[in-house]
Amino acid sequence: MNIRIQHSEAVVIGAGFAGLAAATRLSDLGLSVTVIEKHATAGGRARMFESDGFKFDMGPSWYWMPDVFEQFFNTAGESVDKYLDLIRLDPSYKVWFDDGPVNIPASLGRVRALFESIEPGSGPAFDRFMKEAGEKYRLGMAEFVWKPGNSIWEFAKPEALFSAMNMSMFSSLSRHIRNHFSHPKIIQLLEFPVLFLGSRPENSPALYSLMNYADTALGTWYPMGGMYEIVRSMEMLARKKGVRFVLDTEVTGIVAKEGQVSNVTFTGGSIECDVVIAGADYHHVEQRLLPTPWRLYDNEYWESRKMSPGALIYYIGVDKRLPNLEHHNLFFDVPFEAHANAIYDNPGWPLDPLFYVAAPSKTDPSVAPEGCENLFILVPLAAGLQPHGNEYEVLFDNVISRLEQAVGSDIRSSIVFKRSYAHKDFQDDYNAFRGNAYGLANTMNQTAFMKPKMKSKLPGLFYAGQLTTPGPGVPPSLISGQVAAEEAFQWTSKTKISKTKKTEVAAL
Ligand SMILES: Cc1cc2nc3c(=O)[nH]c(=O)nc-3n(C[C@H](O)[C@H](O)[C@H](O)COP(=O)(O)OP(=O)(O)OC[C@H]3O[C@@H](n4cnc5c(N)ncnc54)[C@H](O)[C@@H]3O)c2cc1C
Structure with missing residues:
Protein backbone atom coordinates (compact mmCIF):
# COMPACT_ATOMS: atom_id res chain seq x y z
CA MET A 1 0.00 0.00 0.00
CA ASN A 2 1.23 3.44 -0.86
CA ILE A 3 0.89 5.68 2.19
CA ARG A 4 1.60 9.35 1.94
CA ILE A 5 1.93 10.03 5.67
CA GLN A 6 5.66 10.16 6.39
CA HIS A 7 5.63 11.21 10.01
CA SER A 8 3.20 10.80 12.87
CA GLU A 9 4.07 11.60 16.48
CA ALA A 10 2.39 8.38 17.54
CA VAL A 11 1.77 5.14 15.65
CA VAL A 12 -0.68 2.57 17.00
CA ILE A 13 -0.36 -0.98 15.66
CA GLY A 14 -3.74 -2.69 15.43
CA ALA A 15 -7.30 -1.35 15.57
CA GLY A 16 -8.71 -3.75 18.18
CA PHE A 17 -10.35 -2.27 21.28
CA ALA A 18 -7.00 -1.54 22.92
CA GLY A 19 -5.60 0.17 19.81
CA LEU A 20 -8.75 2.24 19.31
CA ALA A 21 -8.79 3.33 22.96
CA ALA A 22 -5.07 4.19 22.90
CA ALA A 23 -5.36 6.18 19.67
CA THR A 24 -8.32 8.24 20.90
CA ARG A 25 -6.63 9.04 24.21
CA LEU A 26 -3.31 9.96 22.57
CA SER A 27 -5.07 12.23 20.14
CA ASP A 28 -6.96 13.88 23.00
CA LEU A 29 -3.64 14.44 24.72
CA GLY A 30 -2.52 16.40 21.68
CA LEU A 31 -0.40 13.99 19.59
CA SER A 32 -0.83 13.32 15.89
CA VAL A 33 -1.83 9.64 15.71
CA THR A 34 -1.86 7.04 12.94
CA VAL A 35 -3.37 3.58 13.40
CA ILE A 36 -2.09 0.83 11.12
CA GLU A 37 -4.34 -2.22 10.93
CA LYS A 38 -3.83 -5.51 9.09
CA HIS A 39 -7.51 -5.94 8.23
CA ALA A 40 -9.74 -3.83 6.04
CA THR A 41 -11.97 -3.07 9.03
CA ALA A 42 -11.30 -2.17 12.66
CA GLY A 43 -12.30 -4.34 15.64
CA GLY A 44 -9.76 -7.17 15.73
CA ARG A 45 -11.25 -10.16 17.54
CA ALA A 46 -14.52 -8.23 17.69
CA ARG A 47 -14.92 -7.91 13.92
CA MET A 48 -18.18 -8.96 12.27
CA PHE A 49 -19.23 -10.47 8.98
CA GLU A 50 -22.51 -10.62 7.08
CA SER A 51 -23.80 -13.52 5.03
CA ASP A 52 -27.20 -14.68 3.75
CA GLY A 53 -28.92 -11.85 5.61
CA PHE A 54 -27.28 -12.75 8.97
CA LYS A 55 -24.93 -10.39 10.81
CA PHE A 56 -22.44 -12.28 13.00
CA ASP A 57 -20.32 -10.74 15.73
CA MET A 58 -17.15 -12.80 15.47
CA GLY A 59 -15.89 -12.55 19.06
CA PRO A 60 -17.29 -10.87 22.17
CA SER A 61 -20.99 -11.11 22.88
CA TRP A 62 -21.23 -10.15 26.58
CA TYR A 63 -21.32 -6.42 27.33
CA TRP A 64 -20.18 -6.34 30.95
CA MET A 65 -18.83 -3.55 33.19
CA PRO A 66 -20.83 -0.70 31.59
CA ASP A 67 -18.99 1.76 33.86
CA VAL A 68 -15.77 1.19 31.88
CA PHE A 69 -17.44 2.06 28.56
CA GLU A 70 -18.99 5.16 30.18
CA GLN A 71 -15.59 6.18 31.52
CA PHE A 72 -14.01 5.79 28.07
CA PHE A 73 -16.58 7.97 26.30
CA ASN A 74 -16.70 10.51 29.17
CA THR A 75 -12.91 10.92 29.17
CA ALA A 76 -13.16 11.77 25.48
CA GLY A 77 -15.81 14.40 26.36
CA GLU A 78 -18.66 12.27 24.98
CA SER A 79 -21.45 10.13 26.32
CA VAL A 80 -21.88 6.42 25.62
CA ASP A 81 -25.64 6.90 25.12
CA LYS A 82 -24.97 9.18 22.18
CA TYR A 83 -23.19 6.32 20.41
CA LEU A 84 -24.83 3.10 21.63
CA ASP A 85 -28.43 2.03 22.12
CA LEU A 86 -27.86 -0.15 25.18
CA ILE A 87 -30.42 -2.40 26.76
CA ARG A 88 -30.06 -4.47 29.91
CA LEU A 89 -30.88 -8.13 29.30
CA ASP A 90 -33.36 -9.81 31.65
CA PRO A 91 -32.75 -12.63 32.27
CA SER A 92 -29.05 -11.90 32.13
CA TYR A 93 -28.52 -15.45 30.87
CA LYS A 94 -29.91 -18.97 31.03
CA VAL A 95 -28.04 -21.97 32.37
CA TRP A 96 -28.99 -25.47 31.27
CA PHE A 97 -28.29 -28.09 33.94
CA ASP A 98 -28.86 -31.85 33.54
CA ASP A 99 -32.27 -31.49 35.23
CA GLY A 100 -33.40 -28.41 33.29
CA PRO A 101 -32.68 -24.72 32.75
CA VAL A 102 -32.41 -21.85 35.22
CA ASN A 103 -32.81 -18.20 34.23
CA ILE A 104 -30.46 -15.80 36.00
CA PRO A 105 -32.49 -12.66 36.65
CA ALA A 106 -31.20 -9.13 36.24
CA SER A 107 -31.40 -7.98 39.85
CA LEU A 108 -29.49 -8.80 43.01
CA GLY A 109 -32.70 -9.42 44.99
CA ARG A 110 -34.05 -11.93 42.48
CA VAL A 111 -30.70 -13.73 42.18
CA ALA A 214 -19.87 -7.35 37.51
CA ASP A 215 -22.21 -10.06 36.26
CA THR A 216 -24.91 -9.92 38.93
CA ALA A 217 -24.94 -6.34 40.17
CA LEU A 218 -23.76 -4.32 37.15
CA GLY A 219 -25.66 -6.46 34.66
CA THR A 220 -25.42 -7.93 31.20
CA TRP A 221 -26.12 -5.39 28.47
CA TYR A 222 -26.44 -5.44 24.70
CA PRO A 223 -25.85 -2.68 22.15
CA MET A 224 -28.66 -2.86 19.59
CA GLY A 225 -27.23 -3.61 16.16
CA GLY A 226 -24.66 -5.97 17.70
CA MET A 227 -21.36 -5.81 19.56
CA TYR A 228 -19.70 -4.44 16.43
CA GLU A 229 -21.57 -1.18 17.11
CA ILE A 230 -19.03 -0.58 19.89
CA VAL A 231 -16.19 -0.85 17.39
CA ARG A 232 -18.00 1.36 14.88
CA SER A 233 -18.61 4.01 17.56
CA MET A 234 -15.04 3.95 18.80
CA GLU A 235 -13.64 4.23 15.28
CA MET A 236 -16.02 7.12 14.57
CA LEU A 237 -14.94 8.87 17.76
CA ALA A 238 -11.25 8.33 16.99
CA ARG A 239 -11.68 9.77 13.49
CA LYS A 240 -13.57 12.73 14.96
CA LYS A 241 -10.54 13.36 17.19
CA GLY A 242 -8.31 13.43 14.11
CA VAL A 243 -6.83 9.93 14.28
CA ARG A 244 -5.74 8.67 10.84
CA PHE A 245 -6.43 5.05 9.90
CA VAL A 246 -4.33 3.03 7.51
CA LEU A 247 -6.34 -0.16 7.02
CA ASP A 248 -5.58 -3.36 5.15
CA THR A 249 -1.88 -2.88 5.90
CA GLU A 250 0.31 -5.18 7.97
CA VAL A 251 3.13 -3.79 10.10
CA THR A 252 6.35 -5.66 9.36
CA GLY A 253 8.83 -4.11 11.79
CA ILE A 254 9.65 -1.56 14.49
CA VAL A 255 12.92 0.26 13.87
CA ALA A 256 15.15 1.69 16.60
CA LYS A 257 17.61 4.55 16.09
CA GLU A 258 19.88 6.11 18.72
CA GLY A 259 18.38 3.86 21.37
CA GLN A 260 14.74 4.66 20.82
CA VAL A 261 11.82 4.07 18.48
CA SER A 262 12.23 5.82 15.15
CA ASN A 263 10.11 4.10 12.47
CA VAL A 264 7.41 1.57 11.86
CA THR A 265 7.67 -0.40 8.62
CA PHE A 266 4.71 -1.99 6.87
CA THR A 267 3.96 -3.81 3.63
CA GLY A 268 5.03 -1.22 1.10
CA GLY A 269 6.50 1.57 3.23
CA SER A 270 7.64 3.11 6.46
CA ILE A 271 6.48 5.88 8.79
CA GLU A 272 8.61 7.95 11.18
CA CYS A 273 7.34 8.37 14.71
CA ASP A 274 8.30 9.36 18.26
CA VAL A 275 6.27 6.77 20.07
CA VAL A 276 4.56 3.46 19.25
CA ILE A 277 1.72 1.66 21.02
CA ALA A 278 1.49 -1.96 19.95
CA GLY A 279 -2.12 -3.14 20.23
CA ALA A 280 -1.43 -6.29 18.18
CA ASP A 281 -0.67 -9.51 20.11
CA TYR A 282 2.31 -8.90 22.40
CA HIS A 283 4.12 -12.10 21.40
CA HIS A 284 3.85 -11.28 17.68
CA VAL A 285 5.17 -7.74 18.19
CA GLU A 286 8.12 -8.76 20.41
CA GLN A 287 9.13 -11.92 18.58
CA ARG A 288 8.40 -10.92 14.99
CA LEU A 289 8.49 -7.12 14.69
CA LEU A 290 11.13 -6.05 17.22
CA PRO A 291 14.89 -6.52 16.80
CA THR A 292 16.19 -9.18 19.24
CA PRO A 293 18.22 -6.86 21.53
CA TRP A 294 15.05 -4.98 22.47
CA ARG A 295 13.01 -8.02 23.50
CA LEU A 296 12.10 -8.39 27.18
CA TYR A 297 11.04 -12.02 26.83
CA ASP A 298 12.46 -15.02 25.00
CA ASN A 299 10.82 -18.08 23.48
CA GLU A 300 11.26 -20.05 26.69
CA TYR A 301 9.26 -17.41 28.56
CA TRP A 302 6.39 -17.57 26.07
CA GLU A 303 6.40 -21.37 25.95
CA SER A 304 6.06 -21.44 29.74
CA ARG A 305 2.96 -19.17 29.76
CA LYS A 306 -0.42 -20.69 30.58
CA MET A 307 -2.94 -19.63 27.99
CA SER A 308 -6.71 -19.26 28.40
CA PRO A 309 -8.70 -21.99 26.71
CA GLY A 310 -8.86 -21.81 22.93
CA ALA A 311 -12.24 -21.28 21.29
CA LEU A 312 -13.97 -23.33 18.64
CA ILE A 313 -16.79 -21.19 17.27
CA TYR A 314 -19.66 -22.04 14.95
CA TYR A 315 -21.61 -19.18 13.36
CA ILE A 316 -25.00 -20.63 12.44
CA GLY A 317 -28.00 -19.23 10.58
CA VAL A 318 -31.26 -21.12 11.17
CA ASP A 319 -34.33 -20.47 9.02
CA LYS A 320 -36.84 -20.68 11.88
CA ARG A 321 -37.21 -19.32 15.40
CA LEU A 322 -36.00 -21.55 18.25
CA PRO A 323 -38.16 -21.61 21.37
CA ASN A 324 -36.75 -21.76 24.90
CA LEU A 325 -33.41 -20.11 24.13
CA GLU A 326 -32.48 -16.76 25.71
CA HIS A 327 -29.96 -14.27 24.36
CA HIS A 328 -27.13 -15.94 26.35
CA ASN A 329 -27.25 -19.68 27.11
CA LEU A 330 -24.73 -21.80 28.98
CA PHE A 331 -24.90 -25.55 28.63
CA PHE A 332 -23.76 -27.12 31.89
CA ASP A 333 -25.89 -30.19 31.26
CA VAL A 334 -22.99 -32.66 31.58
CA PRO A 335 -20.30 -33.03 34.29
CA PHE A 336 -17.40 -30.63 33.70
CA GLU A 337 -14.50 -32.71 35.04
CA ALA A 338 -13.73 -34.65 31.83
CA HIS A 339 -13.93 -31.48 29.72
CA ALA A 340 -11.76 -29.54 32.23
CA ASN A 341 -9.22 -32.33 32.09
CA ALA A 342 -9.17 -32.13 28.26
CA ILE A 343 -8.67 -28.34 28.42
CA TYR A 344 -6.18 -27.94 31.24
CA ASP A 345 -4.45 -31.21 32.16
CA ASN A 346 -4.29 -33.62 29.20
CA PRO A 347 -4.99 -31.48 26.12
CA GLY A 348 -7.33 -33.35 23.81
CA TRP A 349 -10.76 -33.35 22.17
CA PRO A 350 -13.61 -33.49 24.68
CA LEU A 351 -16.41 -35.97 24.05
CA ASP A 352 -19.18 -34.12 25.85
CA PRO A 353 -18.09 -30.49 26.26
CA LEU A 354 -19.76 -27.64 28.11
CA PHE A 355 -20.65 -24.95 25.60
CA TYR A 356 -22.13 -21.49 25.19
CA VAL A 357 -24.77 -20.31 22.72
CA ALA A 358 -25.57 -16.67 21.97
CA ALA A 359 -28.80 -16.03 20.12
CA PRO A 360 -28.69 -12.23 19.62
CA SER A 361 -31.69 -12.48 17.28
CA LYS A 362 -33.76 -13.05 20.46
CA THR A 363 -33.15 -9.36 21.26
CA ASP A 364 -32.23 -7.76 17.98
CA PRO A 365 -34.18 -8.28 14.72
CA SER A 366 -31.40 -6.61 12.71
CA VAL A 367 -28.99 -9.58 13.03
CA ALA A 368 -31.08 -12.20 11.19
CA PRO A 369 -33.69 -12.27 8.43
CA GLU A 370 -37.28 -12.24 9.67
CA GLY A 371 -38.37 -15.53 11.21
CA CYS A 372 -34.75 -16.75 11.50
CA GLU A 373 -32.31 -17.25 14.38
CA ASN A 374 -28.67 -16.14 14.56
CA LEU A 375 -26.57 -18.53 16.69
CA PHE A 376 -23.00 -18.17 17.93
CA ILE A 377 -21.84 -21.42 19.52
CA LEU A 378 -18.57 -21.54 21.44
CA VAL A 379 -16.81 -24.65 22.76
CA PRO A 380 -13.76 -23.98 24.97
CA LEU A 381 -10.79 -26.19 24.02
CA ALA A 382 -7.22 -26.70 25.15
CA ALA A 383 -5.03 -23.82 23.95
CA GLY A 384 -3.37 -24.56 20.62
CA LEU A 385 -5.34 -27.76 19.93
CA GLN A 386 -5.25 -28.59 16.20
CA PRO A 387 -7.68 -30.95 14.45
CA HIS A 388 -6.29 -33.98 12.61
CA GLY A 389 -9.54 -35.24 11.12
CA ASN A 390 -13.22 -34.42 11.45
CA GLU A 391 -13.11 -33.28 15.09
CA TYR A 392 -15.02 -30.03 14.38
CA GLU A 393 -17.88 -32.03 12.81
CA VAL A 394 -17.98 -34.58 15.62
CA LEU A 395 -18.21 -31.82 18.22
CA PHE A 396 -20.80 -29.95 16.18
CA ASP A 397 -22.97 -33.05 16.05
CA ASN A 398 -22.72 -33.49 19.80
CA VAL A 399 -23.55 -29.86 20.52
CA ILE A 400 -26.45 -29.64 18.05
CA SER A 401 -28.02 -32.83 19.42
CA ARG A 402 -27.99 -31.40 22.93
CA LEU A 403 -29.27 -28.06 21.68
CA GLU A 404 -32.12 -29.77 19.80
CA GLN A 405 -33.05 -31.68 22.93
CA ALA A 406 -32.99 -28.48 24.99
CA VAL A 407 -35.16 -26.41 22.68
CA GLY A 408 -37.37 -29.37 21.76
CA SER A 409 -37.09 -28.73 18.05
CA ASP A 410 -35.12 -30.01 15.05
CA ILE A 411 -32.29 -27.65 14.12
CA ARG A 412 -30.08 -29.59 11.68
CA SER A 413 -32.50 -29.51 8.77
CA SER A 414 -33.08 -25.75 9.23
CA ILE A 415 -29.44 -24.65 9.09
CA VAL A 416 -29.03 -22.28 6.15
CA PHE A 417 -25.60 -20.88 7.03
CA LYS A 418 -22.65 -22.44 8.86
CA ARG A 419 -19.05 -21.36 9.38
CA SER A 420 -16.56 -22.61 11.93
CA TYR A 421 -13.64 -20.60 13.30
CA ALA A 422 -10.85 -21.75 15.64
CA HIS A 423 -7.23 -21.85 16.63
CA LYS A 424 -5.60 -21.55 13.16
CA ASP A 425 -7.97 -18.74 12.15
CA PHE A 426 -6.90 -16.73 15.21
CA GLN A 427 -3.29 -17.34 14.25
CA ASP A 428 -3.76 -16.36 10.59
CA ASP A 429 -6.08 -13.41 11.22
CA TYR A 430 -4.54 -11.85 14.34
CA ASN A 431 -1.02 -13.27 14.51
CA ALA A 432 -2.24 -14.83 17.75
CA PHE A 433 0.34 -16.72 19.82
CA ARG A 434 -0.69 -20.40 19.92
CA GLY A 435 -3.95 -19.35 18.27
CA ASN A 436 -5.09 -17.78 21.54
CA ALA A 437 -8.64 -16.45 21.66
CA TYR A 438 -8.47 -14.46 24.89
CA GLY A 439 -4.88 -14.27 25.97
CA LEU A 440 -3.23 -15.56 29.10
CA ALA A 441 -5.01 -17.60 31.73
CA ASN A 442 -5.99 -15.60 34.81
CA THR A 443 -3.71 -17.49 37.16
CA MET A 444 -2.12 -16.04 40.28
CA ASN A 445 1.37 -15.73 38.79
CA GLN A 446 0.08 -14.15 35.58
CA THR A 447 -1.79 -11.33 37.29
CA ALA A 448 -0.94 -7.59 37.47
CA PHE A 449 2.82 -6.89 37.40
CA MET A 450 3.46 -10.57 36.58
CA LYS A 451 1.90 -10.14 33.12
CA PRO A 452 4.06 -9.11 30.14
CA LYS A 453 4.98 -5.50 30.84
CA MET A 454 3.35 -2.54 29.15
CA LYS A 455 6.66 -0.70 28.84
CA SER A 456 9.12 -2.19 26.36
CA LYS A 457 12.87 -2.37 26.78
CA LEU A 458 12.96 -0.15 23.68
CA PRO A 459 12.32 3.44 24.81
CA GLY A 460 9.24 4.85 23.09
CA LEU A 461 7.49 1.49 22.60
CA PHE A 462 4.51 0.52 24.76
CA TYR A 463 2.15 -2.46 24.60
CA ALA A 464 -1.61 -2.52 25.05
CA GLY A 465 -4.25 -5.20 24.76
CA GLN A 466 -5.31 -8.47 26.21
CA LEU A 467 -1.82 -9.99 26.70
CA THR A 468 -0.61 -7.19 28.96
CA THR A 469 -2.29 -5.47 31.94
CA PRO A 470 -5.03 -5.64 33.07
CA GLY A 471 -5.90 -8.68 30.86
CA PRO A 472 -8.46 -10.21 28.51
CA GLY A 473 -11.97 -8.87 27.87
CA VAL A 474 -13.36 -5.79 26.15
CA PRO A 475 -13.42 -3.52 29.24
CA PRO A 476 -9.84 -4.49 30.26
CA SER A 477 -8.69 -3.81 26.68
CA LEU A 478 -10.26 -0.33 26.82
CA ILE A 479 -8.44 0.30 30.10
CA SER A 480 -5.19 -1.10 28.74
CA GLY A 481 -5.25 1.19 25.71
CA GLN A 482 -5.86 4.26 27.82
CA VAL A 483 -3.18 3.43 30.41
CA ALA A 484 -0.66 2.75 27.63
CA ALA A 485 -1.58 6.09 26.03
CA GLU A 486 -0.93 7.95 29.30
CA GLU A 487 2.43 6.19 29.68
CA ALA A 488 3.37 6.96 26.08
CA PHE A 489 2.33 10.58 26.44
CA GLN A 490 4.42 11.04 29.60
CA TRP A 491 7.38 9.51 27.79
CA THR A 492 7.08 11.86 24.79
CA SER A 493 6.71 14.87 27.10
CA LYS A 494 9.90 13.91 28.97
CA THR A 495 11.90 13.31 25.78
CA LYS A 496 10.69 16.59 24.29
CA ILE A 497 11.84 18.45 27.41
CA SER A 498 15.24 16.75 27.38
CA LYS A 499 15.64 17.41 23.62
CA THR A 500 14.79 21.10 24.19
CA LYS A 501 17.33 21.26 27.04
CA LYS A 502 20.01 19.65 24.86
CA THR A 503 19.32 22.20 22.10
CA GLU A 504 19.46 25.07 24.60
CA VAL A 505 22.78 23.81 26.03
CA ALA A 506 24.17 23.40 22.49
CA ALA A 507 23.12 26.96 21.68
CA LEU A 508 24.97 28.44 24.69
C1 LIG B 1 -14.50 -15.78 20.74
C2 LIG B 1 -14.27 -14.68 21.73
C3 LIG B 1 -15.29 -14.33 22.60
C4 LIG B 1 -15.09 -13.30 23.51
N1 LIG B 1 -16.13 -12.92 24.31
C5 LIG B 1 -15.99 -11.81 25.07
C6 LIG B 1 -17.13 -11.24 25.69
O1 LIG B 1 -18.24 -11.75 25.54
N2 LIG B 1 -16.96 -10.10 26.43
C7 LIG B 1 -15.74 -9.51 26.59
O2 LIG B 1 -15.64 -8.49 27.26
N3 LIG B 1 -14.64 -10.03 25.98
C8 LIG B 1 -14.75 -11.13 25.20
N4 LIG B 1 -13.67 -11.62 24.53
C9 LIG B 1 -12.36 -10.99 24.71
C10 LIG B 1 -12.22 -9.70 23.93
O3 LIG B 1 -12.86 -9.81 22.69
C11 LIG B 1 -10.74 -9.41 23.69
O4 LIG B 1 -10.06 -9.43 24.95
C12 LIG B 1 -10.51 -8.04 23.05
O5 LIG B 1 -11.32 -7.88 21.92
C13 LIG B 1 -9.02 -7.94 22.68
O6 LIG B 1 -8.78 -6.69 22.11
P1 LIG B 1 -7.29 -6.29 21.71
O7 LIG B 1 -7.37 -4.90 21.21
O8 LIG B 1 -6.37 -6.58 22.83
O9 LIG B 1 -6.84 -7.32 20.56
P2 LIG B 1 -7.39 -7.61 19.09
O10 LIG B 1 -8.85 -7.48 19.05
O11 LIG B 1 -6.83 -8.89 18.64
O12 LIG B 1 -6.75 -6.44 18.21
C14 LIG B 1 -5.44 -6.51 17.70
C15 LIG B 1 -5.45 -5.97 16.30
O13 LIG B 1 -4.10 -5.96 15.80
C16 LIG B 1 -4.14 -6.32 14.44
N5 LIG B 1 -2.81 -6.81 14.03
C17 LIG B 1 -2.19 -7.95 14.38
N6 LIG B 1 -0.96 -7.99 13.84
C18 LIG B 1 -0.81 -6.86 13.12
C19 LIG B 1 0.24 -6.33 12.32
N7 LIG B 1 1.41 -6.96 12.16
N8 LIG B 1 0.03 -5.14 11.69
C20 LIG B 1 -1.15 -4.47 11.84
N9 LIG B 1 -2.15 -4.92 12.59
C21 LIG B 1 -1.99 -6.10 13.23
C22 LIG B 1 -5.21 -7.38 14.36
O14 LIG B 1 -5.71 -7.54 13.04
C23 LIG B 1 -6.26 -6.81 15.32
O15 LIG B 1 -7.18 -5.99 14.65
C24 LIG B 1 -13.84 -12.64 23.58
C25 LIG B 1 -12.81 -12.99 22.71
C26 LIG B 1 -13.02 -14.00 21.78
C27 LIG B 1 -11.93 -14.35 20.83
Missing part, protein backbone atom coordinates in the same frame (compact mmCIF):
# COMPACT_ATOMS: atom_id res chain seq x y z
CA ARG A 112 -30.65 -13.98 46.00
CA ALA A 113 -34.14 -15.52 45.93
CA LEU A 114 -32.98 -17.96 43.24
CA PHE A 115 -29.98 -19.01 45.37
CA GLU A 116 -32.30 -19.49 48.36
CA SER A 117 -34.52 -21.74 46.23
CA ILE A 118 -31.54 -23.85 45.18
CA GLU A 119 -29.74 -23.90 48.55
CA PRO A 120 -32.16 -23.01 51.37
CA GLY A 121 -30.52 -20.68 53.89
CA SER A 122 -27.91 -19.39 51.43
CA GLY A 123 -29.36 -15.84 51.33
CA PRO A 124 -27.12 -14.36 54.06
CA ALA A 125 -24.05 -16.04 52.49
CA PHE A 126 -25.08 -14.49 49.15
CA ASP A 127 -25.27 -11.03 50.80
CA ARG A 128 -21.79 -11.46 52.32
CA PHE A 129 -20.33 -12.87 49.08
CA MET A 130 -21.73 -10.07 46.91
CA LYS A 131 -20.79 -7.33 49.40
CA GLU A 132 -17.20 -8.56 49.35
CA ALA A 133 -17.25 -9.02 45.57
CA GLY A 134 -18.44 -5.39 45.25
CA GLU A 135 -15.63 -4.19 47.52
CA LYS A 136 -13.13 -6.16 45.43
CA TYR A 137 -14.53 -4.61 42.27
CA ARG A 138 -14.17 -1.09 43.72
CA LEU A 139 -10.73 -1.78 45.20
CA GLY A 140 -9.58 -3.54 42.03
CA MET A 141 -10.68 -0.61 39.88
CA ALA A 142 -9.20 2.00 42.22
CA GLU A 143 -5.88 0.36 43.04
CA PHE A 144 -5.01 -2.54 40.75
CA VAL A 145 -6.53 -2.24 37.28
CA TRP A 146 -5.60 1.24 36.09
CA LYS A 147 -1.87 0.53 36.35
CA PRO A 148 0.75 -0.26 33.69
CA GLY A 149 1.98 -3.20 35.80
CA ASN A 150 5.62 -2.32 35.16
CA SER A 151 6.65 -2.84 38.78
CA ILE A 152 5.40 -4.37 42.02
CA TRP A 153 5.78 -0.94 43.67
CA GLU A 154 2.76 0.37 41.76
CA PHE A 155 0.68 -1.95 43.92
CA ALA A 156 2.41 -1.26 47.21
CA LYS A 157 -0.10 1.11 48.83
CA PRO A 158 -0.27 -0.41 52.34
CA GLU A 159 -4.03 0.23 52.86
CA ALA A 160 -4.86 -1.39 49.51
CA LEU A 161 -2.67 -4.42 50.19
CA PHE A 162 -4.13 -4.74 53.68
CA SER A 163 -7.70 -4.66 52.29
CA ALA A 164 -6.73 -7.17 49.60
CA MET A 165 -5.28 -9.59 52.17
CA ASN A 166 -8.30 -9.06 54.39
CA MET A 167 -10.60 -10.07 51.55
CA SER A 168 -8.38 -13.07 50.77
CA MET A 169 -8.03 -11.75 47.22
CA PHE A 170 -5.02 -13.92 46.55
CA SER A 171 -6.36 -17.27 47.81
CA SER A 172 -8.17 -19.61 45.41
CA LEU A 173 -11.51 -18.59 43.95
CA SER A 174 -12.73 -22.16 44.19
CA ARG A 175 -12.12 -22.26 47.97
CA HIS A 176 -13.61 -18.79 48.41
CA ILE A 177 -16.88 -19.82 46.70
CA ARG A 178 -17.06 -23.10 48.65
CA ASN A 179 -16.58 -21.18 51.90
CA HIS A 180 -19.94 -19.55 51.17
CA PHE A 181 -21.98 -22.14 49.26
CA SER A 182 -22.22 -25.89 48.96
CA HIS A 183 -24.80 -26.61 46.22
CA PRO A 184 -23.03 -27.69 42.99
CA LYS A 185 -25.37 -25.56 40.84
CA ILE A 186 -24.52 -22.39 42.74
CA ILE A 187 -20.83 -23.27 42.64
CA GLN A 188 -21.00 -23.75 38.85
CA LEU A 189 -22.92 -20.50 38.41
CA LEU A 190 -20.29 -18.53 40.31
CA GLU A 191 -17.33 -20.29 38.72
CA PHE A 192 -18.44 -19.85 35.11
CA PRO A 193 -16.94 -16.38 34.41
CA VAL A 194 -13.38 -17.54 35.14
CA LEU A 195 -13.90 -21.00 33.73
CA PHE A 196 -14.73 -19.83 30.23
CA LEU A 197 -12.24 -16.97 30.18
CA GLY A 198 -9.34 -18.11 32.23
CA SER A 199 -8.36 -21.20 34.09
CA ARG A 200 -9.55 -23.71 36.64
CA PRO A 201 -11.17 -21.87 39.56
CA GLU A 202 -8.73 -23.71 41.90
CA ASN A 203 -5.90 -21.82 40.17
CA SER A 204 -7.61 -18.43 39.87
CA PRO A 205 -7.21 -15.88 42.66
CA ALA A 206 -10.37 -15.03 44.62
CA LEU A 207 -9.86 -11.48 43.32
CA TYR A 208 -11.87 -12.67 40.30
CA SER A 209 -15.06 -12.97 42.34
CA LEU A 210 -15.27 -9.30 41.30
CA MET A 211 -16.53 -10.81 38.03
CA ASN A 212 -19.55 -12.18 39.93
CA TYR A 213 -20.28 -8.65 41.08
